[in-house]
Amino acid sequence: MKKDLCNTEHHAWLRVFALIVLVLLSSSTLFAVDNSPQVTLDASNTGPRSVETLTQRAIVRDYKFAWANLDVALESNSAGPLNGLFAGPANDCLRGTVSSQQRSGMTSRYLNQRHKLEAIFYAPVGDVIELHDTAEYDFEIHDGGKTIHNEHAIVHYVVLMTPGADRWVIRQLQAVPQF
Amino acid sequence: MSSLINTACKSHRVHAALVTVALICLAMVAGAQDVPLHVPSNAVAGQAVSIATKGNGPATFYLRGPSISLKRDTELGQNIDLSAKELQTSGDYVAVLCASTCSSARFFVAPGKPAVLTFLVHPSRAPVGLNDGINGVVLPFDQFHNLVLAPATVQFELTAKGSAPTSRDVQTHDGIAWFRTSSGKSAGALQISASLSDLVARRVVQQVASDPCNLRIKGQRTARGILVETEPVRDCSGNPVPDGTIVTFTAKDGHEVSFVDAPVKHDIARATMVAKGPVVVSAASGVATGNELRLGGSE
Numbered sequence: 475m476k477k478d479l480c481n482t483e484h485h486a487w488l489r490v491f492a493l494i495v496l497v498l499l500s501s502s503t504l505f506a507v508d509n510s511p512q513v514t515l516d517a518s519n520t521g522p523r524s525v526e527t528l529t530q531r532a533i534v535r536d537y538k539f540a541w542a543n544l545d546v547a548l549e550s551n552s553a554g555p556l557n558g559l560f561a562g563p564a565n566d567c568l569r570g571t572v573s574s575q576q577r578s579g580m581t582s583r584y585l586n587q588r589h590k591l592e593a594i595f596y597a598p599v600g601d602v603i604e605l606h607d608t609a610e611y612d613f614e615i616h617d618g619g620k621t622i623h624n625e626h627a628i629v630h631y632v633v634l635m636t637p638g639a640d641r642w643v644i645r646q647l648q649a650v651p652q653f
Numbered sequence: 654m655s656s657l658i659n660t661a662c663k664s665h666r667v668h669a670a671l672v673t674v675a676l677i678c679l680a681m682v683a684g685a686q687d688v689p690l691h692v693p694s695n696a697v698a699g700q701a702v703s704i705a706t707k708g709n710g711p712a713t714f715y716l717r718g719p720s721i722s723l724k725r726d727t728e729l730g731q732n733i734d735l736s737a738k739e740l741q742t743s744g745d746y747v748a749v750l751c752a753s754t755c756s757s758a759r760f761f762v763a764p765g766k767p768a769v770l771t772f773l774v775h776p777s778r779a780p781v782g783l784n785d786g787i788n789g790v791v792l793p794f795d796q797f798h799n800l801v802l803a804p805a806t807v808q809f810e811l812t813a814k815g816s817a818p819t820s821r822d823v824q825t826h827d828g829i830a831w832f833r834t835s836s837g838k839s840a841g842a843l844q845i846s847a848s849l850s851d852l853v854a855r856r857v858v859q860q861v862a863s864d865p866c867n868l869r870i871k872g873q874r875t876a877r878g879i880l881v882e883t884e885p886v887r888d889c890s891g892n893p894v895p896d897g898t899i900v901t902f903t904a905k906d907g908h909e910v911s912f913v914d915a916p917v918k919h920d921i922a923r924a925t926m927v928a929k930g931p932v933v934v935s936a937a938s939g940v941a942t943g944n945e946l947r948l949g950g951s952e
Contacts, residue, residue: 627759
């Protein structure tokens with residue numbers, strides 16, 4: 475009787491475990507419907523200038539748009555989507571990646587992006603802002619139709635953004651091991 | 654009895670959980686040992702590195718970095734050499750080696766030594782005596798335009814004509830050093846330099862006179878009316894205001910009031926006003942007002 479009771483409970487536990495595994499496996503598909511990046515910004519400890527609310531909104535909007543287009547550019551191997559969103563070294567780097575992907579026949583994807591931005595430095599006259607981005611995404615590398623790398627990555631980026639005519643542009647997007 | 658059954662079941666579950674954890678750990682260790690790539694742990698931008706591989710047979714090597722994507726045929730067991738040019742950009746790189754299956758490893762490339770200082774100074778013209786009116790931001794970059802994040806000391810030096818140079822040392826935080834200072838008392842060029850090791854960046858801020866202060870006017874009757882002019886217009890520190898600064902002359906002739914705006918030229922603003930009777934003339938520029946000048950009527 476003791477063995478039966480134990481087996482019954484054990485089976486129930488196995489069923490719950492199997493259910494959890496199924497939910498976890500299907501979750502990536504369920505949540506992949508909206509693939510636009512999620513971006514949050516914490517500007518509470520910024521100096522020497524404080525970041526106005528409207529500026530915060532503009533930075534979040536433009537950073538999100540830039541990463542969405544970065545994914546499109548590297549998936550389609552086209553530098554067009556990068557236009558106007560990146561400048562300086564960041565622009566050169568990404569264009570370099572696109573052109574070398576074209577040469578090697580590779581593509582890459584940044585899926586299910588989540589970016590936690592923290593504003594670290596905002597220049598006294600507001601002409602440059604430094605952000606720390608703790609980015610989380612599913613990073614895929616493809617060679618032709620074959621997936622050669624697929625990982626859920628957490629990457630730390632140091633970001634420099636400057637205000638353009640009608641938006642904030644990314645000038646530096648540099649991954650670091652930690653902040 | 655019931656507690657006995659519960660205890661037995663609990664011990665069974667704990668045992669099963671321990672076995673599962675042990676299996677997962679074993680699988681992770683085995684997986685880690687199976688990765689046939691040995692990536693560098695302290696790569697620096699612009700320096701060649703070698704990636705060691707294990708095994709034998711043909712394979713395809715891929716590298717995906719911040720500004721590069723390459724594919725290369727290789728042999729397992731041989732080193733894969735990456736040139737300095739292929740690793741110019743600081744950031745994270747993913748190395749993938751595909752034989753029968755694909756294995757990957759991630760590594761970071763750090764920025765090199767500072768080679769360029771980006772020095773932003775504002776404003777280009779500043780009125781004298783302005784509190785915290787001048788500021789500068791320095792960002793050190795290596796020769797490949799990677800932001801150098803390692804702390805470094807930047808020396809800011811400010812030199813104005815007629816005063817001793819002042820300097821201050823500021824350490825970079827997250828690749829940025831900055832300063833803020835007040836403008837001096839005298840108009841003229843303020844030389845600002847930022848130096849880091851042997852790198853120097855220089856900027857100039859033109860310190861200009863502030864608003865006019867203590868306006869004084871004089872005047873006389875002429876055949877065409879009255880000619881009024883200011884004494885040299887200066888700010889409160891004694892600096893002559895720039896040409897083009899507007900002085901407004903006001904003439905009160907009984908109930909009639911007339912205005913003339915005149916720009917300062919060579920320190921003096923001058924205007925001719927039409928008035929026949931006794932007149933009271935005054936002048937203003939910015940928030941400064943001058944003395945009143947009373948002139949009698951014309952003959």
